[in-house]
Structures are given as C-alpha cells and as structure tokens.
Amino acid sequence: MKKFLLIILGIVVILIAVLFIKMYTYPFKKNTSATSDGWKPVKNDSAVLRLSGGIKIPTVSTGSLGEFNYAPFDQFKAYLKTSYPLVYQNTENNEVNTHALVFRLKGSNPSLKPILFISHIDVVPPGDADVKNKEQNIFRPGDKPLPPVSKVAEDWDFEPFSGAVANGRIYGRGAIDMKGMLFSLIESMNTLIKSKKTPQRDIYLAFGFDEEVGGQKGAMQIADYFKKKGLQFDTVYDEGGLIMQKGNIAGVDSDVAVVGCAEKGFLSAKIKVKGLGGHSSMPPMESAIGKAAVIMQRLEDNQMKPAITPLIKGFFDNIGGSMPFTTRLALSNQWLLKPLLISQLTKNNTTNALVRTTTALTMMKGSDGTNVLSPEVEFVVNFRLLPGNTVKDVREHIARATEGFDVEVEEIDNTREASAVSPSNTKGFKLIEAGVREIYPGAIVTPYLTMAGTDAYKYQIVSKNIYRFMPIRINSSEQQSIHSTNEYISIENYLKMIHYFEFIMMNYDR
Template sequence: MKKALLTVLGILVILVAVLLIKTYTYPFKKNTAEAGEGWKPVKNDSAIMRFSNGIKIPTVSTGSLGEFNYTPFDEFKEYLKRSYPLVYQNTENFEVNKYGLVFRLKGSNPALEPILFLSHMDVVPPGDADIKNKEENIFRPDDKVLPPVSKVAEDWDYSPFAGVVANGRIYGRGAIDMKGMLFSLMESMNNLIKSKQIPQRDIYLAFGFDEEVGGQKGAIQIADYFKKKGLKFDAVYDEGGLIMQKGSVAGIDSDVAVVGCAEKGFLSAKIKVKGLGGHSSMPPMESAIGKAAVIMQRLEDDQMKPVITPLIKEFFDNIGGAMPFSSRLAIANQWLLKPVLLSQLTKNNTTNALVRTTTALTMMKGSDGTNVLSPEVEFVVNFRLLPGNTVKDVREHIAKLTQGFDVEVEEIDNTREASKISPTNTKAYQLIQAGIKEIHPGAIVTPYLTMAGTDAAKYEIVSKNVYRFMPIKINSSEQQSIHSTNEYLSIENYLKMIHYFEYMMKNYDR
C-alpha cells in the first residue's frame, strides 16, 4: 500500500514538474511596452468640421437588400466632392452601382499590386427613443437644408444627426461605425496628395453604402467590378478590430489591439413548428408552442462543440504572456488541460464566441389571442459560424435537433460561410503593427476573430490578405455605444486615425 502511494505521489510530482516546465518555457510572444505616448495629435479644426458636417447627413440603411431612401446618399456624395476637391482632382474616381464610391491614387510602379482601404457611408437608425426639447440642427432629406428643430432623441445627449462637437468628442450616429474611418481615409489621402509624395503602388479607397443590411448592392458589386478588371490587391483593410483600453480585457494590464484576421459566418433559420390548434379550454397534451419550446431548449443545451482554432491559438500565444499564471498554465498545457481551458472559455459570453459557433434565439411568433392555440409557431435562431464549421454543418445540426417534430426550416437574411483566415507573416500585417506602435506604442497587438459581419469578406475574391482593424482606442462603454445611443468618437481618436492611415499609405513600401 505504501509503495503504491509513493508511486502515485511520484507520478504527481513528475506531472507538476512537466506542467511548470512547459508553462515557463512556452513560447509566448514577448510584448514589451515601448516608452512614450506615440504621435501626439495636432489641432485640425477644419478636418473635425468636415467630419462633423458629414454626420449631419442621415445616410440610414434599413430594410432588406438596400431598399431605403437614397436622397441623403446623393447629398453625401456631393458633400464629399465639395469637401475634398484635391482628392477628386488627383485620383481616378468613379461610382459602382451609382452609390458605391471608388478612388484610385496612381503609384509610381504599376508592376506592384495595389492596396485597398474600405469603409461604408451607411449607418443604422438612431432608434425610436422618446423626444425631448433641445434645439439642434438636423438634416432633413425632404428639403435638403439644415433647419433648427426642437427635437432630440431622449436617450441621446445630442441629436443623433447634429454632429455636435463637445467635450473633446464628435457626437452622432455613425461617428464610430463608420463615418469616422471614411473621413479619416479621405483626410489621409488628401494629406498624401498635398505632400506631393507619390506612393510606389496604387492606393484604392472603396466605400460601400449598404453594409449594415448585407452589402449586396455595395461591397459585393464593387468587389466583382475589381475582379472583372483583373485586379489583385496586396492587402485589403477594413473595420473589425479595435484597441481595447487598459482594463477592458480581463487579466491584462495593457491596451490590447485586436486585428481581425478572419470573421465568423452567418446563418439565421426561421423554424416553423406545427401542432394542433384550437381553443385553450380544450388544449392537446402537447401544443405547437410546447413543441417549439422543446426544440429551443435542445438548441441551447446541445450547442456545437467548442474548439481552439489555429487563429485563436495564435491569439492566446500573443496575449498569454501578459495573463495571470493560471491562464498561462492552461494555454501552455493544452495536451492535458484543454478541456479545462475550453470549459472556462465557454462560461464567458465573449470568450465563448471565440471558440464555438454560437446559437442565439432571437424572435418568436405564436398565437395573437390569450385563449387561442396556434396550429403553427415560428421562431428564429441565429448562428455565427466559427472558421472550420460550415453552413452544411449547421444545417445538419438543426436537422438533428428538430428530429421527431413536424417542422419547416427556412434560411433568412444572408447565409454565408466563415471567412478565410489571413496570415500574419505578411508585410500587410506587419505594417498594421507598426502603425499601431506609431500612435499607441504600449499596446499589445494580436490577431483576432471578428465576431460581426463586415464588408471585408466580400473582397476575398481579390486578395488573400484581408485585415479588419480600426485604429481607435476605446473603453467598454464606448464600444457599447456602437449601434446604440450616444455614439461618439473622441477628437484624439479621430486625429490619430488620420495619422495612422497616412502612415500606412506613406510607408507601405519603405
């Protein structure tokens, strides 16, 4: 007995030693914070006002497949022409499908593949909040003027389309998502032209107009136009990652810049469940809504399996060195502790989305009467596909969990596969790192998986290097304002974003 205990103890000692050795020798990336604050913003009131006035034009995209009011988009196009005459005079610029805007600044070496920067001019609605009294200027697309009106959304400090500059911020719908990036790109190209510095390769800007409703008429058609022209881009840069302010990422005492090297896929399924209808006074043993409840419970209880993909492994390898010892232990010893690591990751909403195809029940419809049993109940479940899972996998998953019930499954919205994963050992990615260090030298830079959909994936047909990153440093509450109320972009972030893109344009081939 004693010998057996000693044997077990010896094995445990060896196991602990192996775990510790692997943890301390694991090749976590060394993230040494550089000294200084980086490039400091230079006051530029004219650039701020051009951006502010652009917010005043309510280029709202709603509905499906881009069926919305285009009058503000016409005004926005004209506003860009008035605001950036140098860009229009010194680039080849044209429209795709009337509202998609493309600018090409020619480089000195046509043999080099061009680079492409993306943005979109459309914004989501400001919401249906109550109205309170407050005088602001709001653009009205019906009369094309900026009259004073005494209405502002109750949940906004300033009218969502007033473009107010206050408290060191530019307020309004689209300030972050994503007119800030659009105007910073125009300012950067404008500055490049002013400097008379000719880049070696062509630089393209492409602005969609229906990204918020799927990009079917904008980005998809612009990308198809490029493909038909035989264009191949050395890099494509779009939104999708941010610099998370120190304290935003649990366990890491640094700013963290997450660069989207891939994005999740999308599938929304409307599931109609059939049963017996009738009067609630004589209900069947199992109603349609009861059957729907069983299926919904299955969907939440039996979700698709979590997995650490190569991209997320690289993410942990990059930030793991700055994490607490327990996290480093699990990351470094996945040969033994992967189940424990996955268990911890799936307990948090954010990290759960990094390691699995997520399941979200979003809508439900049944009877319209309190005493009426509907013979059919429908609900919507939304899946965000992890790279490595396919649309076919999700369809089979749904079929398995609805087995035994009389159902109809209909895919709605824009079903799409997860994107490809762009490499990090490229000049295109390394320049992102250099650009971030230029404005925020203390930030940890890491590849990441973008959760939401962007226009970027549409451009995989013209480039293998597609990166999603907006160079602004924000905290958790600022991130929550995107698609919500009180959206704003700090003046410091905006001016640093202009400098970042100008740096990218000037230094790509240096």
C-alpha cells in the same frame, strides 16, 4: 503500499514540474514596454469640421437590401467632392452602382499589387426620437428662446445628426461606425497628395453604401468591378477590430489591438413547428408551442462543439503572457488541460463566441389569443459560424434538433460561410503592428476573430490578405454606443486614426 504511494507522489511531482516548465518556456508573445506615449495629435480643426459636416448628412440605410431614401447619399457625394477637391483632381474616381465610390491614387511601380482601404457611407437609424436636445433646455435669465429643434432620443447628448463638436468629441450617428474611418482615409490620402510623395504601389479607397443591410448593392458590386478589371490586392483593410482599452479584456493589464483576420459566418433559420390547434379549454397533451420549446431547449442544451482554432490559439499566444498565472498555466499545457480550458472559455459569453459556433434564439410567434392554441408556432434561431464549421454542419445540427417533430425550416437573411483566415505573417499585417506602435506603443497587437459581419467578406475574390481593424482606443461604454445612443468619437482618436492611415499609406513599401 508505501512504495506504491511514493511512486504515485513521484509521478505527481514530475507532472507538476512538467506543467511549470512548459508554462515558463512557452513562447507567449513578449510585450515590450512603451518608451513613449506615441504620436501626439496636432490640432486640426478643419479635419474635425469636415467629419462633423459629413455626420450631419443622414445617410441611413434601412429596409431590405438597400431599399431606402437615396437623396442624402447624393448630398453626401457632393459634400465629399466639395470638401476634398485635391483628392478628386489627383485620383481616378468612379461611381459603382451610382452611390458607391472608388478612388485610385496611382503609384510609381505598376508591377506591384495595389492596396485597398474600404469603408461605408451608410449608418443605422438613430433610434426613437422622443425628447428635445438637452442643450436646448439650458436657459439663463434674459436669454431669447432658442428656435425649435427636432426631437431626439432621450440618451443622446446632442441630436443624432448634429455633428456636434464638444467635450473633446465629435457626436452623431456614424461617428465611429463608420464615417470616422471613411473621413480619416480620405484625409490621409489628401495629405499624401499634398506632400507630393508618390507611393510605389496604387492605393485604392472604396466606399460602399449599404453595409448595414447586407452590402449587396455596394461592396459586392465594387468587389465584382475590381475582379472584372483583373485586380488582385496585396492587402485589404476594413473595419472590425479595435484597440481595447486596458481593463476591457479580463485579466490583461494592457491595451489590446485586436485585428480581425477572419469573421464568422451567418445562418438564421425560421423553424415552423406544427401541432394541434383549437380552444385552450380542451388542449392536447403536447401543443405546438410545447413542441417548439423542446426543440429550442435541445438547441441551447446541445450546442455545436467548441474548438480552439489556430486563429484563436494565436490570439491567446499573443495576450497570454499578460494574463493571470492559472490562465497561463492552462494555455501553455493544452496537451493536458485543454478540456478544462475549453470548459472555462465556454462559461463566458465573450470567450464562448471565440471558440464555437454560437446559437441565439431571437424571435418567436404563436397564437394571438390567450385562449387559442395555434396549430403552428415559429421561432428564429441565429447561428454565427466559427471558421472550420460549415453551413452544411449547421443544417445537419438543426435536423438533429428537430428530429421527431413535424417542422418546416426556412433560412432567412444572408446565409454565408465563415470567411477565409488571413495570415498574420504578411507585410499588410506587419504594417498594422507598426501603425499601432506609432499611436499606442504599449498596446499588444494580436490576430482575432471578428464576430459581426463586415463588407470585407465580399473582397475575398480579389485578395487573400484581408484585415479588419479600426485604430481607435475605446472603453466598453464607447464600444456599446455603436449602433446605440449617444455615439461619438473623441477628437484624439480621430486625429490619431488619420495619422495611422497616413503612416500605412506612406510606409507600405519602405
């Protein structure tokens, strides 16, 4: 017996030794310490004011697939033309479907594939308007009353379309999503033209106008326009990832620039469940709403299987070296600890979304009366598809969850597969890394999976290298302001973003 126990102990010791050796020899990406603070912003009031003026134009997209008021979009086009005459004079510029804008700056070598930077003109609505601008409530004795202003949401420091410049920030709907990036791109091209330095390859800018409602009339038609012209882009750059400020990613003691090399797919299903209706005084043993509850419980309890995809493995390989000991141990020993690692990842909302197709119950409708049994109850479930899962997989998953019940399933919104995964060993990705080092030398740059949908998906027909990244360094509260109240971009972030895009445009072929 003693000999047996010694053998077991020996196996345990060897196993522990193997785990430790694997961890200390695992090729986690080494993050080099920053030797400087990076490029320092140079005061540029005119660039700030141009963005401020663009935010003042309420290019709101709402409704079904772009059925909204286009007058502000006409105003915005005119504003760009007035603000950037050099860009209009020195590029080929076209309108696609009236309100989408395309600019082409010719390079010196037409044999090289062009590069494309995309953004969108439209913004989401600002929210409820119920109180006056807080700034209007500040008076001193002897002051004349300020003129009346429109009411704005209570949590906005300034009116949503004020474009206010204060506290080192530019405020307003779209400051981050995504007029900040749009103006930084056109500012960068403007600077490139002023410098009289001709890039080797053509540089394109493309601005859609209905991204927030699906991009069917904007980006989709721009991409089709490019395809018909026979264009294939070496790289496409869009929004998606950000530079997450130190502390935003649990356990990582560094800024992290997450570059979306893919984005999740989308499927929303309206499920109608049928049962017996009638008066609540004589209810059946199982009502339609009870049946719906069973299906919803099945969907939440038996979600689609999690997996660590190659993209997410690459993400953890990049940030793992900066993570706590136990996490590094699990990441470097997935041959043994993978089930434990996945179990931990699926317990957190954020990391769960990285490793599985998520399930979200979002809407429900039944009877309108407290004493009425509805013969039909409907609810909506939204799936965000992990690359590797397909729309077919999700449909089969829904069929299993609704088995045994009388249901109708209708897909609503824009069902689409997860995007292709762009490689991270390309020139386009390496320029992102170099550009981030220019402005935030200490940041870890890593491939990532973008959770939300972007216009980038539509450009798969004209490029295999698509990267979703906006080079601004933000904290969690700033991130939460996107599509919410009090949206703003710091002047430092804005000026650094201009420099970042200038760097990529000028150095892509150096």
